[in-house]
């Protein structure tokens with residue numbers, strides 16, 4: 001995995017050195033409630049995630065760096081079909097509204113299409129998450145529909161989610 005970079009943002013492949021920062025971000029209530037991570041998210045969870053990542057060629061996680069500070073995380077992975085990817089992102093609330101998620105998603109989208117033979121990149125978002133919906137739309141994703149009781153969350157049962165995608 002390599003570093004992805006644009007004028008605004010740098011994406012650094014997740015590694016052991018990011019443990020403290022990743023665990024901190026994953027435990028922020030405004031993030032944890034949206035990204036379906038165990039609460040508390042522990043160092044053991046981080047190690048398990050890293051192990052899984054190291055055994056996979058189509059599962060990517062990057063730390064998002066803006067102005068030389070780590071501000072968030074973005075991930076994407078393919079499932080059974082290697083041409084179809086799905087992922088998410090989260091930003092430290094102290095840095096919301098500064099374009100970090102959108103800049104990161106553009107980099108990941110272009111990387112998956114150009115270098116990973118992706119043909120479809122999709123995302124699931126809760127209907128009451130306008131900031132994330134805006135990020136997807138700014139990055140060219142199109143709304144495909146509401147999936148009712150579709151997403152098995154850890155603590156909130158089956159969630160209604162809107163499916164968005166961008167295709168090659």
Ligand SMILES: CC(C)(COP(=O)(O)OP(=O)(O)OC[C@H]1O[C@@H](n2cnc3c(N)ncnc32)[C@H](O)[C@@H]1OP(=O)(O)O)[C@@H](O)C(=O)NCCC(=O)NCCS
Nearest residue numbers: 034089090091096097098099100101102125130131132134
């Ligand atoms: C969603 C999230 C990643 C956005 O990160 P961010 O870096 O603030 O995003 P950006 O600055 O790139 O863009 C946010 C856009 O949403 C808009 N926005 C923010 N809150 C909004 C609201 N309540 N209603 C409508 N639009 C809103 C912003 O104005 C901005 O759009 P603009 O550039 O046209 O002004 C961040 O809020 C977050 O981490 N949330 C918790 C985790 C999460 O929800 N992850 C996504 C799961 S699907």
